[in-house]
Amino acid sequence: MSVIRIAMVEDDARLRCAISEVFSKEKDFECVGVFANGQTAIDEVPRLKPDVLIMDVNLPDISGVECVAQLAPQLPGTQIIMLTVFQDTDTIFNALGAGAHGYLVKPVMPAKLLEAVREIRAGGVPMSRTIARKVIDFFQQPPPRQHDIAPVEDVVLGKREQQVLDLLVQGYSYKEIGNELDIKVSTIGTHMQRIYSKLHVRSRREIIERYKR
Amino acid sequence: MKTTWSPGGRRYALIMLASLGWGKLRGGVVITDVLVDNKAAAHMAIQESEGGALSPLRVQESAHSIVFRFTESPFRNRPAARLRYRLEGYDSSWHDLPLKMRVLLHFQTSGQIIFQQEYFLEGETAGWSGSVETSEYLACRKEIEVPERADSVKIAFVTHGDNVGVGVIGIDAVRLAVERHGDARPTIYDLGFGQGMDTHNPHDLRSYWMSEGSVIDIAQLGVRRSPLLHPILVLRDDDAINYGNWSLKPAHVVPVMPGDWLTVEWRIAHSIGSSGPGEARYADLKPGTYTFRVAAFRPNGEATGVECALPITIVPALYRRGEFWLVLLALGIAGAALLARATEAARVRRCVAAMKYEQALECERIRIARDLHDEMGAGLSAIAMQSDSIYRECCNCVSPETGQRIQSVCQTAMELVRAVDEIVWAVNPANDTVERFVNYLTQCAEHYLDMAGLRFRFDVQRELPDVILAGAMRHSLFMAVKEAICNAAKHAKADLLWLRVRVNTVELAITVEDNGVGFDPGCLTKDGTRNGVANMRRRMEESAGRFELWSEPGQGTRVTFTVSLAQEITGAADRSTLQ
Numbered sequence: 001m002s003v004i005r006i007a008m009v010e011d012d013a014r015l016r017c018a019i020s021e022v023f024s025k026e027k028d029f030e031c032v033g034v035f036a037n038g039q040t041a042i043d044e045v046p047r048l049k050p051d052v053l054i055m056d057v058n059l060p061d062i063s064g065v066e067c068v069a070q071l072a073p074q075l076p077g078t079q080i081i082m083l084t085v086f087q088d089t090d091t092i093f094n095a096l097g098a099g100a101h102g103y104l105v106k107p108v109m110p111a112k113l114l115e116a117v118r119e120i121r122a123g124g125v126p127m128s129r130t131i132a133r134k135v136i137d138f139f140q141q142p143p144p145r146q147h148d149i150a151p152v153e154d155v156v157l158g159k160r161e162q163q164v165l166d167l168l169v170q171g172y173s174y175k176e177i178g179n180e181l182d183i184k185v186s187t188i189g190t191h192m193q194r195i196y197s198k199l200h201v202r203s204r205r206e207i208i209e210r211y212k213r
Numbered sequence: 214m215k216t217t218w219s220p221g222g223r224r225y226a227l228i229m230l231a232s233l234g235w236g237k238l239r240g241g242v243v244i245t246d247v248l249v250d251n252k253a254a255a256h257m258a259i260q261e262s263e264g265g266a267l268s269p270l271r272v273q274e275s276a277h278s279i280v281f282r283f284t285e286s287p288f289r290n291r292p293a294a295r296l297r298y299r300l301e302g303y304d305s306s307w308h309d310l311p312l313k314m315r316v317l318l319h320f321q322t323s324g325q326i327i328f329q330q331e332y333f334l335e336g337e338t339a340g341w342s343g344s345v346e347t348s349e350y351l352a353c354r355k356e357i358e359v360p361e362r363a364d365s366v367k368i369a370f371v372t373h374g375d376n377v378g379v380g381v382i383g384i385d386a387v388r389l390a391v392e393r394h395g396d397a398r399p400t401i402y403d404l405g406f407g408q409g410m411d412t413h414n415p416h417d418l419r420s421y422w423m424s425e426g427s428v429i430d431i432a433q434l435g436v437r438r439s440p441l442l443h444p445i446l447v448l449r450d451d452d453a454i455n456y457g458n459w460s461l462k463p464a465h466v467v468p469v470m471p472g473d474w475l476t477v478e479w480r481i482a483h484s485i486g487s488s489g490p491g492e493a494r495y496a497d498l499k500p501g502t503y504t505f506r507v508a509a510f511r512p513n514g515e516a517t518g519v520e521c522a523l524p525i526t527i528v529p530a531l532y533r534r535g536e537f538w539l540v541l542l543a544l545g546i547a548g549a550a551l552l553a554r555a556t557e558a559a560r561v562r563r564c565v566a567a568m569k570y571e572q573a574l575e576c577e578r579i580r581i582a583r584d585l586h587d588e589m590g591a592g593l594s595a596i597a598m599q600s601d602s603i604y605r606e607c608c609n610c611v612s613p614e615t616g617q618r619i620q621s622v623c624q625t626a627m628e629l630v631r632a633v634d635e636i637v638w639a640v641n642p643a644n645d646t647v648e649r650f651v652n653y654l655t656q657c658a659e660h661y662l663d664m665a666g667l668r669f670r671f672d673v674q675r676e677l678p679d680v681i682l683a684g685a686m687r688h689s690l691f692m693a694v695k696e697a698i699c700n701a702a703k704h705a706k707a708d709l710l711w712l713r714v715r716v717n718t719v720e721l722a723i724t725v726e727d728n729g730v731g732f733d734p735g736c737l738t739k740d741g742t743r744n745g746v747a748n749m750r751r752r753m754e755e756s757a758g759r760f761e762l763w764s765e766p767g768q769g770t771r772v773t774f775t776v777s778l779a780q781e782i783t784g785a786a787d788r789s790t791l792q
Contacts, residue, residue, distance in 0.1 A: 012591035018598040025602075058587075085590070085634050089652040105660060107594035107630045109601050109623070129671055130655045137675075171659070171670040171712075 004121055007033040007050035009041040009067065010083065011060050019054070022110040029117075038062030046074045052117050055100070057084040057091050065094045072099025072200070079120050083108065093134045097203030101196060102126050125192035132168040135199060155198045164191045241286055242296060242507045242521045245490070248280040269524035274500050274533065283507040283521065284490030285453070293453035293488035294509030294519070295379045300495060302503035307510075309336055310487035312378045314448070315371050318355075318477065320363035321466065328360045334382065337484040343513055345383030345435050345447050348482035352386075359391075359473040366467050366475065368404070369460035372431060372450040379453065379512040380485035384446040385437055389467050392474040399476070402467050418444050422459045431457020451512045453488040484514040500529035575642055582637040590633050597626035639688035647721060647778070648677040650687055651714050654723075658698055658712055665702040672713040680718055680778050689756035690723070690776055693749045697725040697772045700745045705729025705770060719778055726771040731764045749774075 006023050008031065010016045016034055023029040033048045035041040038059040045053060053071065057064040068080055082095045082103035092103050102125065104116055119126065127135070139157050157165070160181070167177045178185045247254045249272055272279060285294045297307040318330040332355055340349025359366065370384050386406045390399040405421030424432030435447035446459045461467075469475065493505070508520035531537040600623040608616045638644055638653055655671060662669045682690075694712075701710050707729030715722045746762065749772065753760035758776035 012587075012595075014595035015591050015598075018595045018602070022598065022602065085586075089649075089656060105656075106590065107597045107627050109627075110598055110605065111601070128656060129659050130652050133655075133673065134652075169671060169673075171662075171668070173668070176668070 003028055003030045004052060004117065005030050005032045005048075005050045006052050006054065006117070007031075007035070007041075007045055007048055008054045009035045009038065009045075009059065009064070010054070010056045011036055011058070012056075015056075019108075019113070022113055026114060029114075038064070038067045041067055042070050045071055045078075049075060050078055051121065053078050053080045054117075055080055055082055055095075057082050057088055057095065063091075065091060065098050068095050068100050069098040081116065081120065089130055089134070093131055093138075094203075096131065096135075096196065097138075097199055099200050103131075123186075123189055123193070125189050125196060127168065127192060127195075129169050129171055132165050135195065136162075136165050136169060138199070138203070155202045157195065157198065158191075161191050161195050161198075164188055165195065241519050242283060242294060242489075242509050243286040244281055244283045244505070244507055244521050244523050246280075246282040247523070248278075248282070249276045250278055251280075254279075269526055271526045271528050272498075273528050274498075274530045276498075276527075278494060278496045279498065279525070280492050280494045281505050281507075281523070282490065282492045285488050285509065292451040292512070293377075293379050294517070295486040295512050295514070296489040296491060296507055297486060297510050298491075298493045298505065298507045300493070300503050300505050300525075302501055303495065303498065307508070308493070309485070310489060310491035311335065312380075312485055312487040314378055314380065314382065314450075314483070314485050316353075316479070317369040317371060317460075318357065318475075319367040319369065320360055320469070321365045321367060322362050323364070324463065327362055330355075330357055334481070334483055334485060336486075337514065338482050341482055341484050341514065343484075343515055345381060345445065345482055346438050348383065350383065350385055350437070350480035350482045353479050353481055355477045357475050357477070359469040359471050359475055361471045363469055363471055366469050367461045367463075368477065369425075369458050370446065370448060371458035371460075372426070372448050372456045377453050377487045377489065378456075378485060379450050379488050380448075380483060381450070381513045382448040382481065382483040382485070383435060383437065384448070384459065385443075385480040385482075387446075387479040388477075390476040390478075391467065391469055392476070393470065394472060399474075402465075404461065404465065418446065421462060421465045422446060423462045424457065424459055426457030427455040428452060428457060431455065432459045449512065484512075486510065486512070486514070498525075498527045500527045500533065502526050575640075578640045579637075579642070582640045586633050586637040590630050593626045593630045593633070597623050597630065600626065635688075635691070639684055639691070642684065645681050645683050645687065647680045647682050647716055650682050650691070650721075651677055651716075654691060654694060654714075655712070657695065661695075661698060662702065662710065667702050667710055668708060669710040669712060672711060674715055677716060678718050680716070680721075682721065682776075682778065686756040686758070686776055689752040690721075690758065690774060693752040693760070693774055694723050694725060696745050696749050696752075697774075701725060701727040701729065701770065705731075707769065716778075720775055721778055722773055722775045724771060724773045726769065728769045731766050731768045731770050733766055734762055734764055 006029055008016065008019055010019065013036070016036065020031045020034055023031045032050055033041075033044060035044065038061050041053075041055075042062070053075070055064050055067060059067065064082060068082070071078075072080060079102075080095075080100040082092060082100050083106055084092055084095075084103050085106055095103065102116065102120055104113065108116075116126070139155075160183075163181060164177055167180055172180060174185050174188050177183075177188055247270060254270060254272065281298065283296065283298065285296060295309070297309050299307045312335065314334040316332040316334065318332075319326045320328040320330075332353075338348070338351045340351070342348040366389070368387060368389070370382060372378055372380070372382070387404050388406065389402040389404060391402070392399040405418045407417070418434060426432055431448055431450050431452065433447045433449055435445045437443055437445045448457055448459065450457060503525040505523045505525055506520050507522075509517045511517060600619055604616060604619040604623065611619075644650065644653065651673060655673065659669070659671075698710065698712070701707055705727045707727035709728050711724070711726040713722075713724040713726070715724075750760050753774055753776075756776055758774055761773040761775075762770070763772075764770040
């Protein structure tokens with residue numbers, strides 16, 4: 001079994017310890033970098049090229065979303081998981097748009113953390129219903145056209161992707177969606193990956209512009 | 214001055230009339246003071262001649278008296294100006310300053326005056342035409358008893374009175390009648406005037422009358438044209454200082470005895486005035502515009518065109534003026550408006566201050582909540598993770614009770630993290646919108662329902678309106694809905710839960726429905742396990758919302774929470790104003 005190389009950005013020392021301890025006890029994980037703030041992470045993480053980057057949304061210096069926006073393009077092989085709280089729906093969505101692949105709501109139990117990381121590595125793509133609703137809204141809006149940058153490439157959701165999202169928003173689990181649409185759960189995962197990719201493409205430039213200001 | 218008389222004819226040379234013409238008036242007239250209610254309202258240093266005008270004087274209606282003082286300028290010229298005044302708008306004609314000239318009867322004993330009787334001449338006689346030649350003459354008749362010791366009487370016409378007097382007097386037909394007790398007829402003395410024109414000539418008059426005075430040319434002889442040309446005595450005083458008179462020569466004084474009854478008659482035409490200084494007094498003038506004029510006239514009353522004019526405005530008392538009430542009304546309105554504005558401004562200031570205070574309070578609440586969240590949230594998260602790690606490490610080597618207690622620590626820590634999260638969410642005004650509320654609610658609901666293993670369906674209205682849902686109501690509503698979801702998960706034995714969100718600008722309605730066992734709402738109060746319903750009801754009452762519960766045994770349960778958003782829209786407006 002290949003080892004999953006983990007890097008983490010978390011400003012609270014106790015949580016940093018607790019999380020790195022969780023990974024250090026597992027044989028299939030290696031914690032290659034732990035950072036207390038965004039700038040150090042932006043400087044160091046591209047060199048480390050971890051498989052998974054766990055990123056706290058609230059950082060003292062640079063926002064987690066901006067970190068993602070800067071790091072994601074440099075790390076095509078890295079999957080980024082945001083650590084967040086419930087009320088940061090907008091932030092989560094922005095982070096996903098900026099290049100993150102999933103998020104975990106604090107407090108995260110060790111088992112849940114490990115499970116989520118393994119799932120993402122295996123191609124699973126979780127998405128909450130609330131986020132799914134925002135994704136649908138996002139794709140229904142016309143792409144932003146600003147006079148000072150070139151028009152963003154217009155990316156639309158495929159029919160199946162739209163169906164999957166619609167059901168997800170209504171509360172259907174992946175399994176229920178599979179039953180409803182008569183497709184495999186793994187196929188749903190593929191759709192979700194595509195949805196994420198399109199989300200990245202469509203929103204990244206906008207987000208980068210926004211955070212540059 | 215020369216009088217020519219042609220003895221051979223009955224023509225009177227009138228050369229003297231030409232030479233009697235007045236010299237050119239020098240200087241002018243001046244209003245020196247105006248006194249309003251005896252206080253000086255204005256001092257006019259000098260003025261004015263040849264039609265100049267002074268700037269208007271405004272006097273309040275409340276003033277009782279106005280006195281104008283004026284004089285000739287320069288004072289005591291010769292020829293002197295005869296000053297007349299007139300308040301245009303009040304006087305219909307010119308007024309002379311009061312001045313008296315006199316007719317004197319001197320009773321004498323051996324040439325010494327022992328008694329003097331005076332008759333005054335004042336102003337203008339009726340029929341005065343401006344010259345002694347053409348004026349109508351007034352017949353005067355005075356009677357007097359001859360006093361003790363008198364042996365003769367003398368008549369004199371004098372301009373001497375007030376020195377400042379100027380004027381012209383024509384004297385004709387002076388005669389004296391003496392009635393003595395025991396005489397059948399009175400004795401008549403014609404005194405040079407005679408009865409017929411043949412007896413009239415200047416020499417006759419000069420033989421009866423002598424001219425006296427401080428200068429010689431005031432007493433002159435003149436000619437009267439009516440009924441026929443004949444000489445008369447003239448006093449032509451154009452000198453403010455000097456005087457002149459005509460009096461009977463000593464040779465022609467009339468012998469009398471005490472007790473005689475004396476009748477003195479004369480015909481006279483005169484125009485008498487003063488060269489000033491003088492004053493004119495007016496009382497209680499009505500509001501309006503007037504012009505006070507002082508003019509220089511020739512002694513005979515002929516205008517010279519030299520005058521001084523002072524416009525006067527009597528200002529109506531405030532209360533008498535229409536615009537006063539208008540202004541008062543306007544001031545009243547303005548005052549009321551200012552007061553209202555000040556009150557409103559004060560209210561706004563108080564409002565702003567209150568809002569600033571609330572904002573500051575809110576900021577402080579958020580700061581406290583943030584600190585709680587960051588410090589406690591992270592610490593509790595660490596406790597939860599570490600206790601879970603401990604449990605997983607040693608679950609095989611401790612008793613099941615110990616393992617449960619470790620898990621309980623972990624559970625409690627997690628619940629506390631959620632509780633802190635909820636509090637921070639509730640107090641953060643950034644979450645005061647319906648959209649944020651719904652997002653938070655669905656995030657928590659799906660997390661909870663996923664954990665509880667209960668299938669669910671969300672039916673959330675698209676396009677949530679941008680309406681404010683403030684902190685307190687938001688938190689109550691959230692807690693109530695959470696309670697409903699927990700109840701369904703714990704008690705309903707349902708396999709599907711619906712969460713429906715409907716919202717317009719007026720109301721937000723959230724329905725939680727399950728297909729579980731249901732219950733009889735009528736038995737609710739007796740059932741101790743349904744405290745949650747009471748909690749939900751209380752929370753909705755707190756936020757002035759509605760709570761509807763529907764359930765039947767075996768038919769599932771449906772609860773609907775409705776809150777009014779109308780007031781919150783106003784709140785949104787206030788908030789935006791503040792920013």
